Amino acid sequence: xxxxxxTSLRDQANANAPLAPTxxxxxxxxxxxxxxxxxxxxxxxxxxxxxVSLRERELIRRGxxxxxxxxxxxxxxxxxxxxxxxxxxxxxxxLPWLAGCILALLAAFFxxxxxxxxxxxxxMVGSIEVTMIVKILTIxxxxxxxxxxxxxxxxxxxxxxxxxxxxxxAFAVAGFNICFIIxxxxxxxxxxxxxxxxHGPDSYSFLWLDHxxxxxxSP
Numbered sequence: 001x002x003x004x005x006x007t008s009l010r011d012q013a014n015a016n017a018p019l020a021p022t023x024x025x026x027x028x029x030x031x032x033x034x035x036x037x038x039x040x041x042x043x044x045x046x047x048x049x050x051x052v053s054l055r056e057r058e059l060i061r062r063g064x065x066x067x068x069x070x071x072x073x074x075x076x077x078x079x080x081x082x083x084x085x086x087x088x089x090x091x092x093x094x095l096p097w098l099a100g101c102i103l104a105l106l107a108a109f110f111x112x113x114x115x116x117x118x119x120x121x122x123x124m125v126g127s128i129e130v131t132m133i134v135k136i137l138t139i140x141x142x143x144x145x146x147x148x149x150x151x152x153x154x155x156x157x158x159x160x161x162x163x164x165x166x167x168x169x170a171f172a173v174a175g176f177n178i179c180f181i182i183x184x185x186x187x188x189x190x191x192x193x194x195x196x197x198x199h200g201p202d203s204y205s206f207l208w209l210d211h212x213x214x215x216x217x218s219p
Contacts (some may be wrong), residue, residue, distance in 0.1 A: 029060065044115040059115060066112045066164050073124060073170040074105045078131075090138040097134045101127035101185060121164035125157040134178060142189035146163055151181055 029046040031039060031074035044063040048054060052060070078101060085091045085098055104123045132153050139147055154177045161170040185194075 023088075031064075038067060038071075039064050042070070042109050042113055044113065044117075059117060062117055062164055063112055063115065066117060066124070067109070069160060069163065070105060070108055070112065070120075070124065073127070074102065078102050078105060078127070089140040090135070093138045094131070094135050099132055101131045117164060121160065121169075124160050124164070125169075128153070128157045128160070129173075136184060137188060139189070139191075143184060143194055144191035144192040145193045148194075151184075156183070 007140045030036075044060050047056065078098065080097075081098065081149075085094050088094065104127045108120040108123040108127075111117075111123070130205050132150065136143065136147070136150055158173050158177065161173045
């Protein structure tokens with residue numbers, strides 16, 4: 001049976017790769033027992049018995065970081081929010097989206113373990129973006145001054161993009177969030193207190209929103 005030429009070349013390259021010194025084989029990717037167990041389950045597996053390329057080393061480092069961020073995002077952010085969403089007035093709308101985002105995070109674990117860090121990072125960023133956008137736009141009675149701090153959570157996907165994705169992706173996520181915030185505060189549903197704050201005598205901080213709103217509404 002003939003072998004795949006690409007497989008043969010890969011095997012030959014691995015065979016010709018220089019062997020790592022014994023201390024590097026033992027220590028380069030060493031971790032405390034608990035972290036080592038976690039990395040073994042949810043992070044890319046480092047090659048053994050040879051020197052690791054810079055690209056492989058960076059992939060392993062970012063994959064391990066992604067596995068920790070995923071754990072924090074799933075166990076400390078998304079799952080604890082479920083009881084809050086269940087009792088929220090817009091819970092029936094937000095809950096299906098939240099469940100979808102949790103499934104996306106579980107899929108991100110799988111892709112990260114396989115070394116597909118790009119897909120895992122996109123799923124992580126998208127899960128926060130979708131959850132927050134749906135939550136903000138479905139606030140009963142519209143966006144109020146009380147809910148304005150919700151926009152601060154949109155910094156999280158930017159930080160994840162910085163840590164796991166290409167450098168330019170952080171600017172793309174930040175630009176998208178800026179456009180969303182401007183759109184939500186200009187043409188989105190507003191509660192009475194936010195409308196009053198925007199157009200009251202002391203609303204100097206909202207003058208730029210009025211300018212954006214006029215620009216959007218102009219032909």
